[in-house]
Amino acid sequence: MKNITILGSTGSIGTTTLEVIRRYPDKFRVVGLTAGRNIELFQRQIREFRPLVVAVADDTEAGKLRENTGFSEILSGPEGIKDVAAYPGADFVLSAISGSAGLLPTLSAIREGKTVGLANKETLVMAGPLVNEAIAEYGARLIPVDSEHSAIFQCMHGYNSSDIRRLILTASGGPFHGRKTDDLREIKPEEALNHPTWQMGKKITIDSATLMNKGLEVIEAHYLFGLHHMTLMLLSIHKALCTHLWSSWMERLLLICHILI
Ligand SMILES: NC(=O)c1ccc[n+]([C@@H]2O[C@H](COP(=O)([O-])OP(=O)(O)OC[C@H]3O[C@@H](n4cnc5c(N)ncnc54)[C@H](OP(=O)(O)O)[C@@H]3O)[C@@H](O)[C@H]2O)c1
Numbered sequence: 001m002k003n004i005t006i007l008g009s010t011g012s013i014g015t016t017t018l019e020v021i022r023r024y025p026d027k028f029r030v031v032g033l034t035a036g037r038n039i040e041l042f043q044r045q046i047r048e049f050r051p052l053v054v055a056v057a058d059d060t061e062a063g064k065l066r067e068n069t070g071f072s073e074i075l076s077g078p079e080g081i082k083d084v085a086a087y088p089g090a091d092f093v094l095s096a097i098s099g100s101a102g103l104l105p106t107l108s109a110i111r112e113g114k115t116v117g118l119a120n121k122e123t124l125v126m127a128g129p130l131v132n133e134a135i136a137e138y139g140a141r142l143i144p145v146d147s148e149h150s151a152i153f154q155c156m157h158g159y160n161s162s163d164i165r166r167l168i169l170t171a172s173g174g175p176f177h178g179r180k181t182d183d184l185r186e187i188k189p190e191e192a193l194n195h196p197t198w199q200m201g202k203k204i205t206i207d208s209a210t211l212m213n214k215g216l217e218v219i220e221a222h223y224l225f226g227l228h229h230m231t232l233m234l235l236s237i238h239k240a241l242c243t244h245l246w247s248s249w250m251e252r253l254l255l256i257c258h259i260l261i
Contacts, residue, residue: 001026001027001028001029002027002028002029002091002092003028003029003031003089003090003091003092004017004021004028004029004030004031004090004091004092004093004094005030005031005032005033005051005084005085005087005090005092005093005094005109006018006030006032006033006034006093006094006096007034007081007084007085007093007094007095007096007097007102007105007106007109007120008034008035008036008094008095008096008097008098008102008119008120009033009034009035009042009045009096010035010036010038010041010042010045011096011097011098011201012199012200012201013094013096013119013145013201014094014096015041017094017096018030018045018049021049022048030049030050030051031051031052031053031087031089031090032051032052032053032054032055032084032085032087032090032093033045033046033049033051033054033084034054034055034056034080034081034084034085034097034105035054035055035056035057036056036057036097036101037057037058037061039056039061039064039065042054042056042065043065043068043069046065046069046071047069051073052073052087052089053073053075053083053084053087054071054073054074054075054084055074055075055076055077055080055081055083055084056074056076056080057076057077057078057081057101058076058077059076059077061076062074062075062076062080078101078104078105081097081101081104081105082104082105082108083108084105085105085106085108085109085112086108086109086111086112088112090114091114091115092114092115092116092117093106093109093114093115093116093117094116094117094119094145095109095116095117095118095119095120095123096119096120096145097120098120098122098201098202098203098204099120099122099203100122100126102120102122102123103120103122103123103126103127106118106120106123106131107123107127107130107131107134109140110131110134110135110138110140110142111134111138111140112138112140113138113139113140114140114141115140115141115143116140116141116142116143117143117144117145118142118143118144118145118146119145119146121146121216121217121220122216124219124220124223124224125216125219125220128219128222128223129223131223132223142224144220144224146217146220148169148170148217148221149217149220149221149224152167152221152224152225153224153225156225161225161226161227164225164227167221167227169214169217169218169221171208171211171213171214172196172197172208174195174196174208174209174211175191175192175194175195175196175209176191176192176209189206192205192206192209192210193205193206193209195208195209
């Protein structure tokens with residue numbers, strides 16, 4: 001039985017993870033959950049998965065949740081979310097809060113020596129050296145959840161970073177692929193949020209539309225795998241998206257990872 005805490009359980013990554021847990025009740029137990037503002041969904045998750053501890057971003061929402069669920073272990077604010085991340089009894093903490101709010105709870109789990117599944121790429125982009133120092137100091141483990149990085153992680157089994165000559169991250173091009181610069185001046189947020197391939201949270205969808213997401217992924221890969229940026233710089237727009245990553249190795253092996261179709 002794996003004991004799991006999900007930071008950001010009401011988001012795209014969080015709800016998908018809970019779907020998997022729902023299917024395998026004999027393999028996974030939910031220890032902790034955290035949410036931001038989607039209290040209605042969070043309430044349903046608390047009732048269904050009966051975690052030991054939960055936290056919400058806002059103090060007043062915590063009071064309402066206590067009344068509505070009769071559940072007492074409800075913490076709140078950034079400190080409460082950090083406490084859920086560090087809560088004893090969870091072997092695995094999924095870091096799936098979006099944006100900068102994910103950093104401190106992720107560090108909190110790392111400082112408890114936990115295995116952390118990292119979806120929140122902003123954590124490494126903002127504080128890669130700090131996170132890597134904490135992993136070494138507290139004996140924690142970081143497992144990438146971002147699909148490209150998960151693909152690299154799986155390909156690297158049995159290899160070192162120094163074996164890699166080049167990594168090619170692919171991108172679908174997003175909703176604006178093929179559009180002329182002049183067409184982009186009048187773009188509305190709704191168009192940027194309409195990703196042709198993936199259903200994701202709003203921030204990452206916007207970052208994908210502007211290709212900022214690929215920049216964040218290069219930095220993330222640099223800190224995760226100790227790869228020089230030049231090794232990672234190549235980017236190929238691959239609209240069919242049957243791969244997420246190509247890697248070329250010193251021994252002239254070409255691995256095409258994460259085949260989706
Ligand atoms: N979605 C994907 O396919 C995907 C793929 C690769 C990487 N990622 C990365 O994974 C992370 C999560 O992405 P997502 O798409 O799942 O995002 P999302 O759907 O927007 O979900 C974000 C989660 O974080 C919570 N949250 C947001 N701000 C918060 C705050 N200030 N305090 C506490 N909780 C807060 C949200 O709570 P409420 O909803 O309750 O407000 C929600 O549970 C991001 O860093 C993203 O870059 C996502």
